[in-house]
Amino acid sequence: MIPYASVLTQQAGVQLFIKHEAHNHPLVSGNKWWKLKYNLVEAERQGHHTLLTFGGAYSNHIHATAAAAHTLGLHSIGIIRGEETLPLNPTLTFASSMGMTLQYVSRTAYRQKDTSEMLDALHRQFGNFYYIPEGGTNDLALRGVEEYAQIIPGDIDVVACACGTGGTLAGLIRGLPPAMHVIGFPVLKGDFMTETVQHLVQDNARANWRIVEGYHFGGYGKAPQSLIAFMHEQAQRYQLELEQVYTAKAFFGLLDLVRQGAFAAGTRLLFIHTGGMQGRQSLNSF
Ligand SMILES: *Cc1c(COP(=O)(O)O)cnc(C)c1O
DSSP states (O other): OEEEOOHHHHHHTOEEEEEEOTTSSSSSOTHHHHHHHHHHHHHHHTTOSEEEEEEOTTOHHHHHHHHHHHHHTOEEEEEEESOOOSSOOHHHHHHHHTTOEEEEEOHHHHTTTTSHHHHHHHHHHHOSOEEEOGGGOSHHHHHHHHHHHTTSOTTOOEEEEEESSSHHHHHHHHHSOTTSEEEEEESSSSSOHHHHHHHHHOOTTOOOEEEOOSOSTTSTTOOOHHHHHHHHHHHHHHOOOOOTTTHHHHHHHHHHHHHTTOSOTTOEEEEEEOOOGGGGGGGGGO
């Protein structure tokens, strides 16, 4: 946990800390590691030799699953949304170098990804595999995040992070003490995240959390110049390296709340940097 101080935080009288999880594992970065952990244990327990999952062409989860499988001597299959583009982008080049079999499906077919028809068809094609949903979010993923949450110091008042599928936020909500406030910043457009997270948390008594919308910068995978400029500023002035898909948007959102006076003086804020730095290699294709 490292302190982050700026004129802004000082004016607001808040203390801000960053928990940097980008380098918690040499290949499987950030929250994807916590989310995969118990899935890998379960895949092994069930005697599987192959992992199969879904993702977009720049997906951190595809990258992480390929690396984790390779490390454990498992085979991996990535069902990728959209058409194949050659040469492969850095994410898919890496996944492929980790031995991941890539199969592309149209965007229309991809929407069927959670149906039993789709999974049956994939079983007919590939035989046995351990299925991990898109983004890695399932009950076992939440368990890994809940476990991670135990290392967050008890004197933090507010924990914030980016949301994609909402699994990480839901795991934090479940794992953190009820008095700790949790804030999620969705990087996708749309107002479904509160409901999604509520559904994942499955605990209506746990009300000390909220989703703050308005910081998606045009939607998933969109990185306007203002966001890139913010990333550069954070790197140069504060030595804080962010990436454009998740962490820059969420951190921007958190600083904006500080600017708006959303937190009382003396509040101790923790931003969890959920990793994803591999995605920076694709910056110039945005
Ligand atoms: C996947 C990802 C997220 C979002 O996690 P969810 O559990 O899907 O909400 C946030 N940050 C980074 C860097 C990620 O790779």
